Amino acid sequence: MMDCKKALSESEGNIIKAQEFLRKKGLASAENKASRATAEGRIGSYIHDSRIGVLVEVNCETDFVSRGDIFKELVDDLAMQVAACPQVQYLVTEDVPEDIINKEKEIELQKEDLLSKPEQIRSKIVEGRIRKWLEELALLEQPYIKNDKVVVKDWVKQTIATIGENIKVKRFVRYNLGEGLEKKSQDFAAEVAAQTAAKPSEPAKVLPAEAEVKETAQKPPAVVVSAALVKQLREETGAGMMDCKKALSETEGDLEKAQEYLRKKGLSAADKKSSRLAAEGRIGSYIHDSRIGVLIEVNCETDFVGRSEKFKELVDDLAMQVVACPQVQFVSIEDIPENILNKEKELEMQRDDLMSKPENIREKIVEGRVSKRLGELALLEQSFIKNDSVLVKDLVKQTVAALGENIKVRRFVRFTVGESTEDTKTEAEA
Helix, strand or coil, X not given: CHHHHHHHHHCCCCHHHHXXXXXXXXXXXXXXXXXXXXXXXXXXXXXXXXXXXXXXXXXXXXXXXXXXXXXXXXXHHHHHHHHHXXXXXXXXXXXXXXXXXXXXXXXXXXXXXHCCCCHHHHHHHHHHHHHHHHHHHEHHHCEECCEEEEEHHHHHHHHHHHHCCCCEEEEEEEEECCCCCCCCCCCHHHHHHHHHCCCCCCCCCCCCHHHHHHHHHHCCCCCCCCHXXXXXXXXXXXXXXXXXXXXXXXXXXXXXXXXXXXXXHHHHHHHHHCCCCCCEEEEEEEEECCXXXXXXXXXXXXXXXXCCHHHHHHHHHHHHHHHHCCCCCECCXXXXXXXXXXXXXXXHHCXXXXXXXXXXXXXXXXXXXXXXXXXXXXXXXXXXXXXXXXXXXXXXXXXXXXXXXXXXXXXXXXXXXXXXXXXXXXXXXX
16 A cells, blocks of 8 residues: 555656556566575466467465466466467576577578678677577567567566565476377378278188088077167277177177177287377376376377367376376386486395395396386386276277277376476476
């Protein structure tokens, strides 16, 4: 109240000038708060059309402020800002590595429009261009998407003035679906024609009358499969009607055995699909209590499958799985670097309980322990949180069988509020 009274007095009752007075005063106080520790905050995400995904961490001083609507809006808008600025790669210009800056300077100095300029003028022009280029790469230097008259860093300062706490934009990650993957053009008409083409029929075998009678006598009576049972199996497995009917017939109407029959048949087909290029898909996220966040990319073969409910459910479940497994750092065991593998082997070889064992026995025990440890680090080796009798890699294979397309869990990143970025594995790729 006293601040408002003073502002109106200083501006002779002009409310617009008084607002400007307070804003300037607020920004000045924001600068004073910049040195205060920020150990709280929240993780936010923004997904655009399932093809662009952003995860961001913004810190403040207290949990109370982090759960307020103003701070939440700031975090959500910053995530949207990153999604809207594909050129942005860093938080501030100071984060851009020196070697990248030097390379850009070399490129600018060699441009034809500068070759005829005096050395001093060239240097100044290049310096200006580099400054502009650096600002294009930095999030805090971007015009705010909701008000392009304000840059993001000033908008953050205004929020500091409003809530009275220091705020730091700590980090962000942006995924673009399929970036770096080779897209292939498909002739769907030819693929459908190939799949539906009739197989050449084998010539009918002519059996002797006696053999024919014997075979008929040995053939078990056909099991009558009801339409209701076929429908139930289809709903539970997603398999085709004729496949369900055959499975029930083969298993004498036993629903559980029929599911197992289809699973084996389906998983066999899934393995055959694993070599097909998966360059479509979707990006998903999961935020737990605003303190843990995951961004994940899962690829499939076609946009049609990428937008299906079953595929969406898989992506959402995988994001939740990563949040629930803090020890997971990689997609698969094959992604774990050799240096981590060697370090684990060294640690195990030096354990006291193995010192008295023969060398060949020690190696076998170490191999088993290391294999178990590596499994703990890999997402695909985890027990599925919704059904711990199934591993995540088998869940993916089951989805491959149900959807009829190859599926690849490509990468994920997990943020936890306040964790050290040096100790965090920020991206896992397959």
